[in-house]
Amino acid sequence: MSKATEESIHEAWSSHAYDQAFSLMAQCYASDFYRTALRIVLDHATAQDVVQEASVKMWRALPKFKGDSKFSTWAYRIVVNEALGTLRKSKNFHRSLDGVDIGVPDSPYFEADRLLADLYRALANLPERQRLTFQLRYFDAKPYSDISEILGTSVGGLKANYHHAVERIKREMSELNPDYDFESNE
Numbered sequence: 001m002s003k004a005t006e007e008s009i010h011e012a013w014s015s016h017a018y019d020q021a022f023s024l025m026a027q028c029y030a031s032d033f034y035r036t037a038l039r040i041v042l043d044h045a046t047a048q049d050v051v052q053e054a055s056v057k058m059w060r061a062l063p064k065f066k067g068d069s070k071f072s073t074w075a076y077r078i079v080v081n082e083a084l085g086t087l088r089k090s091k092n093f094h095r096s097l098d099g100v101d102i103g104v105p106d107s108p109y110f111e112a113d114r115l116l117a118d119l120y121r122a123l124a125n126l127p128e129r130q131r132l133t134f135q136l137r138y139f140d141a142k143p144y145s146d147i148s149e150i151l152g153t154s155v156g157g158l159k160a161n162y163h164h165a166v167e168r169i170k171r172e173m174s175e176l177n178p179d180y181d182f183e184s185n186e
Contacts, residue, residue, distance in 0.1 A: 076136075134169070136151075
């Protein structure tokens with residue numbers, strides 16, 4: 001079977017082959033949806049649940065999809081909303097990762113792992129919109145136009161959110177790693 005694309009999904013959807021369109025979407029985007037959910041909920045099992053619930057919603061809504069946006073953008077919005085809804089329902093959710101043992105050995109060979117763990121700590125402390133904008137732009141390399149559709153906000157607002165997120169992350173990373181020169185490693 002060839003790799004699924006937006007075009008192949010659209011073709012199946014256009015011919016009312018919704019099961020095929022859904023299968024192609026899953027083939028094309030499942031791992032991206034999981035990574036996005038994981039970065040929002042910060043727990044593997046919860047991310048799997050989020051993707052499963054979002055997939056059910058996508059499957060049910062696919063016949064009603066209007067085609068006003070790309071399937072990936074529409075589906076990302078469902079995943080993001082499901083992940084945020086899961087967080088809001090969680091009574092035990094704490095956005096900060098302070099005190100969480102991330103299991104990085106104290107060795108120079110694991111410096112990148114420590115920096116990545118610190119990045120996730122800094123991300124967890126960002127306001128929700130900034131965090132989501134940063135995640136979708138930085139990790140998923142989504143264009144601002146797609147993020148705008150996913151989050152339902154203006155491109156200008158997203159650019160401001162991204163800028164503020166980057167500045168805040170730089171500050172927190174510098175505080176956590178005072179000896180590391182982040183400016184020369186961009």
